[in-house]
Amino acid sequence: MDNRKNIFVVGLNDFNRHRLQQLRGAEQYRFHGVIEPEEVYDTEVFPIADMIDRATKQLEAFDGSIDAIVGYMDFPVSTMLPILCEHFGTRTTSLESLLKCEHKYWSRRVQREVIADFIPAFTAFDPFDDDALTRIGEAGLYIPFFVKPIKSSGSRLGFHIDSPETFYLAIEQLRAQIGLIADPFNTVLEHARLPPEIAAVDGHFCMAEEIIGGWQCTVEGYVYQGEVVSYGIVDSLRYPQVLSFFHYRYPSGLPDYVQDKMVELTRTVMGHIGYDNAAFNIEYYWDEVQDRIWLLEINTRISQSHCDLFEKVDGVSHQQVTIDLALGKCPDMPSRQGKFPMAAKFFYRVFFTDAVVTRVPTEEELAALEAEFPGTLIALQVHAGQRLSTLPEQDSYSFALAYVWMGAQNEDELLANYERLAARLRFEFDDILG
Known part of the structure; x- marks a missing residue:
């Protein structure tokens, strides 16, 4: 008899399945996909009523226990989870508490009630x-x-x-x-x-x-049975003079007193919202000139972009937090047990208005780079023949052609290694609009 727990992941893809199978206790779990990943990753069209209906029918047809329903994506996955979990009696936060984070106007009004001096x-x-x-x-x-x-x-x-x-x-x-x-x-x-x-x-x-700004970072945390816990702060560093992200870096380089204050603010606002038994992250700015902290926004999930960073530095992806909470367990998240003291996710970008991609790095080229820089992962976001303006989820200023995750001993080594790698990523374009 198979006594493993059945965990359903909305939009499960091979990349995340591989990570999930590395988690602590994963041998006791069976991971099942709900809704095809293409419907949540590679599109900007979300027929959410139909998606909820199909997910419900798939879960109702399952011959076995439904022990947890989870996801790692922002909208629409994040907002589907409370609806599905309530229907099937699995654990997550309430829809209303989630919307107090995701509905930006409601969220600001709730934040203003307890931390008015830290919001714009x-x-x-x-x-x-x-x-x-x-x-x-x-x-x-x-x-x-x-x-x-x-x-x-x-x-x-x-x-x-x-x-x-x-x-x-x-x-x-x-x-x-x-x-x-x-x-x-x-x-x-x-x-x-x-x-x-x-x-x-x-x-x-x-x-x-x-307008707010400064040194941007993300506090990753969770609430378990009413207790708000912050377990890591990741810096979000931008390209000079533009709003596009250059890389995410963990652990944070912020002064300790700034990190401590952000953790305190996080505890205050998430407790006030009534968010419970689920993961979250909060994005903040530290205005270094005025020595002022601003809360930018609250996300009702872990950041997938940070999974590899936690794995490299702490020893396991923070998907561990999501799975443990969904099973009703206090998260078993290690600290500083990974292979690298520092890690980053880099965004390889072009600042065109539009263009057609005519060449991307080959699999052999990527494999050679990953071998030369141990621990590196490269994920292309485009293919030959693709028009950049068809890419989903881009900012208003640039296009991300590839994501590059790297680990290093320190910040200088991290940046130097990325520059060497980026110089050898061969993309070519036609019909460029500057």
Whole structure:
């Protein structure tokens, strides 16, 4: 008789299956995919009602125990989990507590109740309102400010507004594209009990926020039976003069007192939200000049981008946290038991408006680079013949052609090794738009 626990992973792909099988206690688990990975990774169209229905039917047809339902993706996976878990009686946080993190307007209002000094000025607005810019000003926000959808995915449809012209250009794009996320997000909102002032601000709305910035980082954590635990801080470092990420680095290089304050803020806000028995991460800025901390946003999942970093430095991917919590166990996350003192995920980018990829590095070239730099993983994000503008989940300024995970003894070695590797990644393009 097979006594292994059945764990269902929404959007399970081979990359994550391999990692999951390396976790502590994995020999006691059977991992099953729910919803094909292509439906959550390689698309910007999310028929979420249909996805929930198909997932429900697949799980109901399973001949065995359903011990856990998990996922590692942002929308739509994150918002599907509370609905599925409630239906099948498995563990995760409530839909309302999750939405207090993911619905950006609701989240800011809740944050303001307990950590008002650590969040920017904000207001919600309707991008289909021709007087939106005036209403933003009436709310006390003036150019420059940042605009993003109430529910965003990655860095899509986020804009730095520095003039009325850039605002109206952003509005054009928002009106054309916001429905891709707003419509399915509104389907999720229909499952929740919302206060009237939140129900009035649906997925088609946007946020305008005071410009904040500084040294960006992410606090990875979880809540287990009401106790908020932070177990690692990862730095997010950008290319000079632009908003695009250059690499994520772990452990953080922030001063200890800044890290301690972020952990305290995390404990306060997640406890106030009532989030429980699930993983999360919170993105912060430290404005070094003013010595001021800002909370940027709360994500209701671990960061997949950080899995390899924790594995290299601490000895196991922090998917361990998600699985343990879903099974009702206190997470068994080691510390500093990995092969490297430091690790990073690099984004190999081009700053074109658009282009057609005519060549990507071959499998042999990639294998040679991974062998030359032990511990390195390279994941191409494009293929020959692809137009860059077809790539999903890109920021507004560049295209990520490859992800490169590396470990090293220190920061200098990490950067030097990446520069040597990046110089040998051969991509070629045609029809380049600068």
